[in-house]
Amino acid sequence: MKFLRVFFFLFIATFSFSFSDEINSWGQLIKKGNIYLKKTTKKPFTGVLKNFYPTGEVSLIDNFKDGKQHGDFKSFHKNGKLSMKGKFIEGMQHGEWFEYYDDGSLFWNLKYINGKKEDGIFQMFHKNGKIHSEVTLKNGEPITNWVYFDDTGEKERIDIYKDGQFFYEKHLK
Numbered sequence: 001m002k003f004l005r006v007f008f009f010l011f012i013a014t015f016s017f018s019f020s021d022e023i024n025s026w027g028q029l030i031k032k033g034n035i036y037l038k039k040t041t042k043k044p045f046t047g048v049l050k051n052f053y054p055t056g057e058v059s060l061i062d063n064f065k066d067g068k069q070h071g072d073f074k075s076f077h078k079n080g081k082l083s084m085k086g087k088f089i090e091g092m093q094h095g096e097w098f099e100y101y102d103d104g105s106l107f108w109n110l111k112y113i114n115g116k117k118e119d120g121i122f123q124m125f126h127k128n129g130k131i132h133s134e135v136t137l138k139n140g141e142p143i144t145n146w147v148y149f150d151d152t153g154e155k156e157r158i159d160i161y162k163d164g165q166f167f168y169e170k171h172l173k
Contacts, residue, residue, distance in 0.1 A: 021047030034091050035067035044068075053078055063088070077102040086112070101127050116140055126151040 021038070023029070029036045029045055038045040044067025051060040057078055063071030068091035075083040081104050086097035092115030099107040105127050111118040117140045124132040130153050135146040141164035148157040150173075160167045 023049050025051060036064060
């Protein structure tokens with residue numbers, strides 16, 4: 001009985017993977033509206049896109065289902081360290097997204113719900129971990145002025161917003 005369960009699992013795993021594909025360039029896809037088609041078949045792409053730098057290092061791993069980005073997304077710096085990570089659900093960013101500097105330190109993180117930025121404070125960071133900039137977002141738009149800090153934590157600039165639109169920038173140094 002145990003052998004039968006293992007055989008069944010392997011059969012299902014092999015069968016399900018046979019429908020996914022792996023490509024190595026965005027150039028192998030065509031975007032029509034919200035759907036990515038594989039150039040060779042003109043059908044919605046299901047599988048993994050693994051893009052590479054000219055020197056051979058992986059630059060991006062992106063998953064697709066029925067022509068839409070779906071699943072884990074990761075991009076990498078040339079040194080192999082993670083550059084960005086997040087998740088797509090049916091073509092929309094969803095959940096926590098992170099971007100990192102080439103030394104692995106956090107540049108920013110943001111939460112998405114069904115493709116929309118979550119309301120709240122958005123911060124970007126310097127490599128040393130100090131806040132680089134800060135703004136409060138509502139419906140994906142700034143509802144406060146965007147404040148920028150130097151790498152010692154001193155305010156250096158304020159971008160003034162009115163009704164969610166950039167108005168002017170004020171330099172403090």
